[in-house]
Amino acid sequence: MLQPYREVFARPGAAAFSVAGAIARLPMSMVGIGIVLMVSEVYGSYGLAGRISAVQVITHAICSPQLSRLVDRFGQARVMRPAVVLTGVGIAGLVGLALVRADPAWLYVAAVLTGAAAGSIGALVRARWSYVLTDPRAVHTAYSLESAVDELVFIVGPVLATLLATGVHPVAGLVVPVVAVIVGGAWFVSLRATEPPVVVREAGVAHRSVMRSGGMVVLALVFVCMGSIFGATDVATVAFAEEQGSKGTAGIILAVFAAGSLLSGLAYGARHWVSPLWRRFAIGMVVLAVGVSLFSVVRDLAALAAVMFVLGFAIAPTIINGNGLVQQLVPRGQLTEGLTWVGTSLGVGVSFGSSIAGAQIDRGGSHAGFLVVMVSGALAVLAVAAAIPILRRGEARHAQAAALAVRDDEVAAEEPAAEGPAPV
Numbered sequence: 281m282l283q284p285y286r287e288v289f290a291r292p293g294a295a296a297f298s299v300a301g302a303i304a305r306l307p308m309s310m311v312g313i314g315i316v317l318m319v320s321e322v323y324g325s326y327g328l329a330g331r332i333s334a335v336q337v338i339t340h341a342i343c344s345p346q347l348s349r350l351v352d353r354f355g356q357a358r359v360m361r362p363a364v365v366l367t368g369v370g371i372a373g374l375v376g377l378a379l380v381r382a383d384p385a386w387l388y389v390a391a392v393l394t395g396a397a398a399g400s401i402g403a404l405v406r407a408r409w410s411y412v413l414t415d416p417r418a419v420h421t422a423y424s425l426e427s428a429v430d431e432l433v434f435i436v437g438p439v440l441a442t443l444l445a446t447g448v449h450p451v452a453g454l455v456v457p458v459v460a461v462i463v464g465g466a467w468f469v470s471l472r473a474t475e476p477p478v479v480v481r482e483a484g485v486a487h488r489s490v491m492r493s494g495g496m497v498v499l500a501l502v503f504v505c506m507g508s509i510f511g512a513t514d515v516a517t518v519a520f521a522e523e524q525g526s527k528g529t530a531g532i533i534l535a536v537f538a539a540g541s542l543l544s545g546l547a548y549g550a551r552h553w554v555s556p557l558w559r560r561f562a563i564g565m566v567v568l569a570v571g572v573s574l575f576s577v578v579r580d581l582a583a584l585a586a587v588m589f590v591l592g593f594a595i596a597p598t599i600i601n602g603n604g605l606v607q608q609l610v611p612r613g614q615l616t617e618g619l620t621w622v623g624t625s626l627g628v629g630v631s632f633g634s635s636i637a638g639a640q641i642d643r644g645g646s647h648a649g650f651l652v653v654m655v656s657g658a659l660a661v662l663a664v665a666a667a668i669p670i671l672r673r674g675e676a677r678h679a680q681a682a683a684l685a686v687r688d689d690e691v692a693a694e695e696p697a698a699e700g701p702a703p704v
Contacts (some may be wrong), residue, residue, distance in 0.1 A: 284421040284550050291412050293474040294422075300471065301405035302429045303464025304364075307457035308401070309437030311371060311394065312337065314453035317445035319387065322378045332384070332391050337631055339395030341624050347399045348620035349489065352613055355478050356404055357469045363397045364465030370394030371458045375451045398461075401468070402430060403619035406603060410615055411476040417552045423603050424549020427596045431542035435535050442531070479613025490618045495609040495674040498667035500625040502565065503602060505660035507629020509572060509653055512637035513537070514630075516575075516649030517584065519641045524581050533585045540592020548597040557604050558671035564598030565664045569657030575650035599626075609674045629656075 289295045312333050319329035350359045370393035377386050409422035445453035490496050514534060521530035553560060571591040578584045602622055610618035633656055637649040 282550070284418075284552075285425060285546075288409070288413065288418050288422045288425070293471060294409075294412055297408050297468060297471050297474050298405060298425070298429070300464050300468035301401050301426075302433065303460050304401045304468050305430070305433050306437055306460040306464070307367070307371065307398065309434045310441040310453065310457045310460075313438050314441045314445065314457065315374065315391070317442065317453050318374070318378050318450045321445070321450035322381060323384065328384055332387050334631070335388055336391040336395040337627065339392045340398050341395075341628050341631075343396040344398065344400050344624050345489075345491075345617060345620045347397075348403060348617040349614075351399075351404065351616045353478065356407075356475050356616075357472060360399060360404065360465070360469050363399050364461060364469065366397035367394055367399075367465070368458055368462040370397060371454055371461065375454050375458070378451050400616075400620040400623050401465070402426060402623060403616050404468070406619050407476050407616045408474050410607065410612075412474050419607075420552065420600070420604065421549045424545050424596070424600050427600050427603075428542050428545040428549070430599075431538045431545060431596060435538045435542070439531060439535065476615075479611070490610045490614050491621060493609055495667075495670045496606070496618060496621060498663065498670055499602065499605055499609065500621055502660060502663045502667055503622045503625035504629040504632070505656055505663050506565070506568070506598070507626040507631075508633030508636075508656035509568065509629075509660065510626075511630035511633030511635075512649060512652040512656055513572070513588075513633075515634045515637045515641065516646050516653060517588075519649055520578075520584060520646035521581060523646055526581060529581055533581065533588060536585050537588040537592045540589040541595035542592075544593035545596030545600065548600060556672070556675060557601055557608070558668060558675055561598060561601035561605060561671070562664045562668060564594055564601060565660050568594040568598060569661045572650075572653045572657045575653055576647075578650075605671060605674070608677075609671075 289298070315333045315336065316329040319325070319332055323329070347359065347363060370390050373390035373393065374387060377390060406423060406426055409426070410419055413419050413422060440456060441453035444456065445451075491500070517533055517537075518530040521533065568591070571587070571594055574587045574591070575584075578587055603619060606618040606622055607615065633652065637652040640648040640652055
């Protein structure tokens with residue numbers, strides 16, 4: 281199973297940018313929970329903590345795709361070098377302001393700066409893989425690897441942030457993200473050999489957003505529904521564990537959920553698939569929706585952990601296939617923006633799902649929250665069903681364009697031979 285991963289890592293510079301990207305991605309799983317733990321302890325208000333965290337998430341959702349558009353136009357290093365510094369300043373500002381118990385208004389400012397400058401490191405890493413690898417099967421393996429890295433980050437990050445904030449100091453949970461974004465981000469943007477070149481556009485050609493594509497719109501909608509599943513599941517799991525008298529177990533169960541996804545992502549990437557990508561994406565979403573329906577029969581923590589571990593096996597392959605569909609729907613010169621949009625849509629869905637599930641849990645307990653999960657799954661299936669015709673056409677156009685490109689390359693390779701030797 282490891283051989284395909286060894287082959288992609290054998291490409292010059294691949295291991296370096298993948299590891300640097302993994303380090304730089306740690307903040308995405310630590311900043312939100314770090315803000316909540318720090319502000320709730322220092323200022324004594326979960327409401328304030330939630331609002332500041334929400335501002336950071338919303339700002340990131342708005343600004344991240346726009347930052348990626350700039351990356352596609354001007355290059356990763358040119359755009360992300362100052363963005364990395366600003367992100368580090370924003371997180372460090374949150375820490376410093378909390379230490380002196382500054383007016384909460386300044387915490388909102390620091391949260392906006394952090395969210396606006398963070399960008400999408402995962403999209404940047406995947407764009408590099410698409411540049412250094414030409415074989416679609418190798419790209420599939422690399423994307424699977426990065427999905428596994430995402431899951432690993434979400435297993436380690438929240439646990440580390442919680443341990444630091446509760447065992448060392450309330451602000452300690454945000455110290456690691458500061459170091460990670462500066463060290464990992466600076467290392468990543470310094471690796472210029474693997475940076476995708478900027479696609480130069482003809483004079484007068486506007487740089488249109490990828491969201492003018494119908495395929496990207498429906499794909500983003502599906503990812504919002506998928507994110508809602510995850511967000512509602514997180515909140516409902518915490519509530520269920522508390523009802524069972526073991527709230528601390530919630531973190532372990534969520535880690536089991538992510539572990540199932542990590543294992544499936546690695547296994548999925550080790551195999552080369554021949555069935556259409558849109559079909560695999562649709563099947564994965566249906567399996568995920570059917571799986572969450574099992575929450576209705578869960579009665580104890582052991583059963584919940586077992587269901588979530590098995591359910592996790594549907595997550596990474598579905599996300600991998602979704603990112604693969606982006607390659608078929610957007611021009612190569614706008615790949616970073618396209619990948620960022622699906623990641624942002626997932627994050628927006630997580631926010632929606634967690635907030636709606638939280639309100640329902642206040643009224644009817646954890647099973648009301650799991651009902652939100654099941655409704656989100658049903659909506660995701662409906663969204664996929666509506667998207668299939670568009671995704672099929674996008675895959676067909678991509679295959680046709682790839683075939684034409686191969687033919688052009690073959691013609692170009694044959695032309696010198698057809699000329700023959702120069703006359704004597």
